[in-house]
Amino acid sequence: MSRKLLEVDNLQVGISDDGVRTPIVNGISFQLNKGETLGIVGESGCGKSMTSLSLMGLLPPGVEWQDGDIHLHNLHFKDFKKKDWRKTRGKKLSMIFQEPMSSLNPVYPIGKQIIEMILNHEKISKKQARQRALQMLQLVGIPRPEQVLDEYPHQLSGGMRQRVMIAIALSCNPEILIADEPTTALDVTIQAQILELMKKLQVQMDMSIILITHDLGVVAEMCDRVIVMYAGEIIEESTIVELFDNPKHPYTKGLLESLPDINEQKEYLSSIPGMVPAPGDMPKGCRFAPRCSRVHDRCSQQPPLVTTESGSKVQCWLFED
Amino acid sequence: MHKQEELLRVENIKKYFPIKGGVFGNKTVQYVKAVDGISFTVNQGETFGIVGESGCGKSTAGRTIMRMLEPTEGTVYFQGQDITKLANDDMRKLRKDIQIVFQDPFASLNPRMRVYKIIEEPLINFGVTDQAERHRRVLEVADQVGISQAQLKRLPHEFSGGQRQRIGIARALISKPKLIIADEPVSALDVSIQSQVLNLMKDLQKEFGLTYIFISHDLSVVKHFCDRIGVMYLGKMVEISAKDDLYDDPKHPYAKALLSALPKAHPLQEKERIMLTGDVPSPSNPPSGCTFHPRCPSCMDACKTVEPILQPIGQNHIVSCHLYTAEEAKSR
Numbered sequence: 027m028s029r030k031l032l033e034v035d036n037l038q039v040g041i042s043d044d045g046v047r048t049p050i051v052n053g054i055s056f057q058l059n060k061g062e063t064l065g066i067v068g069e070s071g072c073g074k075s076m077t078s079l080s081l082m083g084l085l086p087p088g089v090e091w092q093d094g095d096i097h098l099h100n101l102h103f104k105d106f107k108k109k110d111w112r113k114t115r116g117k118k119l120s121m122i123f124q125e126p127m128s129s130l131n132p133v134y135p136i137g138k139q140i141i142e143m144i145l146n147h148e149k150i151s152k153k154q155a156r157q158r159a160l161q162m163l164q165l166v167g168i169p170r171p172e173q174v175l176d177e178y179p180h181q182l183s184g185g186m187r188q189r190v191m192i193a194i195a196l197s198c199n200p201e202i203l204i205a206d207e208p209t210t211a212l213d214v215t216i217q218a219q220i221l222e223l224m225k226k227l228q229v230q231m232d233m234s235i236i237l238i239t240h241d242l243g244v245v246a247e248m249c250d251r252v253i254v255m256y257a258g259e260i261i262e263e264s265t266i267v268e269l270f271d272n273p274k275h276p277y278t279k280g281l282l283e284s285l286p287d288i289n290e291q292k293e294y295l296s297s298i299p300g301m302v303p304a305p306g307d308m309p310k311g312c313r314f315a316p317r318c319s320r321v322h323d324r325c326s327q328q329p330p331l332v333t334t335e336s337g338s339k340v341q342c343w344l345f346e347d
Numbered sequence: 348m349h350k351q352e353e354l355l356r357v358e359n360i361k362k363y364f365p366i367k368g369g370v371f372g373n374k375t376v377q378y379v380k381a382v383d384g385i386s387f388t389v390n391q392g393e394t395f396g397i398v399g400e401s402g403c404g405k406s407t408a409g410r411t412i413m414r415m416l417e418p419t420e421g422t423v424y425f426q427g428q429d430i431t432k433l434a435n436d437d438m439r440k441l442r443k444d445i446q447i448v449f450q451d452p453f454a455s456l457n458p459r460m461r462v463y464k465i466i467e468e469p470l471i472n473f474g475v476t477d478q479a480e481r482h483r484r485v486l487e488v489a490d491q492v493g494i495s496q497a498q499l500k501r502l503p504h505e506f507s508g509g510q511r512q513r514i515g516i517a518r519a520l521i522s523k524p525k526l527i528i529a530d531e532p533v534s535a536l537d538v539s540i541q542s543q544v545l546n547l548m549k550d551l552q553k554e555f556g557l558t559y560i561f562i563s564h565d566l567s568v569v570k571h572f573c574d575r576i577g578v579m580y581l582g583k584m585v586e587i588s589a590k591d592d593l594y595d596d597p598k599h600p601y602a603k604a605l606l607s608a609l610p611k612a613h614p615l616q617e618k619e620r621i622m623l624t625g626d627v628p629s630p631s632n633p634p635s636g637c638t639f640h641p642r643c644p645s646c647m648d649a650c651k652t653v654e655p656i657l658q659p660i661g662q663n664h665i666v667s668c669h670l671y672t673a674e675e676a677k678s679r
């Protein structure tokens with residue numbers, strides 16, 4: 027059996043207005059095992075980034091932790107104070123963001139930003155930290171690392187910036203790397219390089235990865251298990267092969283079928299009608315029901331979370347008993 | 348197959364953007380060669396795809412062809428007429444035949460204008476003075492793209508990404524164009540919405556015999572949607588071919604690498620990757636010879652100094668690469 031490392035237990039985050047709570051992430055539970063890559067997929071706005079920001083203690087102002095907890099070793103994130111987050115961030119969990127330009131500080135040289143991260147967590151000299159920063163840049167395959175240490179983010183290409191982000195995220199040897207759309211802003215040839223790099227470093231550093239993306243091709247490439255989110259909820263969880271060979275939830279099926287297939291020529295693509303509901307305007311019962319081709323009377327009730335024979339989990343009435 | 352009639356012919360189009368410098372910032376010190384001599388034709392009713400990495404000049408090419416940007420050099424023939432020589436007035440009239448749909452459905456619509464006005468505006472610009480006629484056309488085109496009458500009264504921010512893209516398409520369609528240049532029309536959309544918009548575009552093409560130039564960096568979408576495809580690298584077309592030939596048997600090393608970089612379609616699929624090293628070079632200072640040579644796994648001596656030209660390598664298939672030039676072919 028795989029070893030459980032991180033557990034998210036009924037996490038709810040959202041906004042509240044005059045005491046009225048509107049959840050954005052609506053009570054989700056999942057676990058991350060040691061050494062695995064877990065994918066989180068779903069359409070824009072379904073709560074992928076809010077989930078990962080909760081793990082990092084970086085929820086934006088106005089968005090609050092409403093319920094549930096996250097466990098890592100003997101730590102319970104729900105009770106965390108600022109200083110606990112500081113100790114955990116970078117060291118235990120580290121994150122790569124979608125837009126490297128917005129998370130690299132434009133006014134400091136690359137080297138300074140990596141060194142700062144290292145000195146935050148480790149009692150070593152500045153000189154040693156600089157040495158480590160140099161090694162990190164080499165590790166992620168930056169050409170002329172010595173010079174790049176003293177260069178500024180705007181002097182680097184998109185692919186190089188993303189490598190620098192990875193270097194910063196990995197500089198303190200985190201147990202868990204959270205990558206939120208790490209390659210979405212990049213071209214396919216550069217994307218292939220970065221994904222390859224992440225796989226290599228995962229083995230070298232014995233890391234677990236949570237990979238957030240809306241690209242099912244990237245998921246096929248990278249992940250062991252996958253969580254499918256829809257409108258703030260987890261509607262399916264399964265191994266990667268099971269997800270592609272035997273998707274359960276009508277939404278997951280719809281997503282896979284909407285993809286153009288490079289090996290097959292069809293005149294029209296299948297598509298899911300309608301669009302994702304907004305938080306605060308959620309249908310009662312199953313949130314996918316208004317777009318679902320297999321909708322039924324009972325879908326107006328909250329569907330059960332069913333564990334299927336194959337071990338997948340699916341939140342849908344079709345799989346009851 | 349029915350007879351193919353040429354709608355558009357692009358000949359050696361260049362677009363250089365000046366980089367200002369010097370003491371007063373008023374001297375042109377260099378040029379960004381965003382588009383550096385591309386040629387291709389597009390037939391009536393077909394979809395021509397343009398693919399390539401970010402910054403290779405796809406959008407600039409699209410805009411230069413329809414003279415949203417003035418070409419630095421080169422000629423564009425639309426229905427046999429040289430439109431690069433047209434005076435502004437005549438060009439304005441021709442604009443209703445060539446429309447563009449932009450990538451970002453959020454940025455390209457005026458946020459303070461009601462959807463009705465947004466769709467109607469091009470008709471006013473093209474001098475349709477009869478208001479009843481305009482009204483009829485707005486309702487007609489809204490119906491074709493799936494926007495309801497009630498929705499026409501709303502503002503763009505009240506729409507989702509996919510719906511906004513429908514508005515952009517309606518606006519392009521209302522002047523009854525012959526050619527639509529679609530610049531990454533689905534790149535900002537989710538998979539499930541992307542297929543809605545692609546299906547709509549296909550329906551409209553059938554109904555009105557539209558011709559598309561479809562710009563995208565998503566190779567599986569391009570394969571699905573296009574008939575012929577041009578692969579761009581650093582301002583140049585390096586390979587142009589019918590879709591199936593390109594995907595089954597790409598010739599240019601860059602096209603090969605690009606196709607091999609596509610993520611897997613299934614987790615158990617085996618994939619041979621051609622990993623490119625190095626970054627995309629700058630279009631203001633392109634490498635000598637073949638501009639791809641510093642990243643090319645098959646680089647030869649000639650590639651560093653001699654610029655290759657596009658040459659036929661099969662029916663409807665042209666490539667610019669020294670691997671396929673006559674001498675090379677003989678010695679192989």
Ligand SMILES: Nc1ncnc2c1ncn2[C@@H]1O[C@H](COP(=O)(O)OP(=O)(O)OP(=O)(O)O)[C@@H](O)[C@H]1O
Pocket residue numbers: 041050068069070071072073074075076077086087088089240304305
């Ligand atoms: N600062 C905020 N205040 C209130 N609501 C927010 C805030 N940021 C995001 N939201 C809302 O929370 C929901 C979930 O957003 P989130 O960023 O997690 O989506 P996502 O799944 O990461 O989408 P994407 O694929 O577009 O990145 C969205 O409906 C969004 O509008």
Ligand SMILES: Nc1ncnc2c1ncn2[C@@H]1O[C@H](COP(=O)(O)OP(=O)(O)OP(=O)(O)O)[C@@H](O)[C@H]1O
Pocket residue numbers: 364379380381399400401402403404405406407408564630
């Ligand atoms: N108005 C401009 N002035 C100066 N340089 C420009 C201008 N517009 C584009 N460029 C440059 O021309 C090159 C080609 O840009 P273009 O937008 O055509 O690329 P693209 O292939 O459409 O890329 P993407 O996939 O990112 O949209 C880039 O190097 C860009 O920085």
Ligand SMILES: [Mg+2]
Pocket residue numbers: 074075076206
């Ligand atoms: Mg996000």
Ligand SMILES: [Mg+2]
Pocket residue numbers: 405406407
């Ligand atoms: Mg572009």
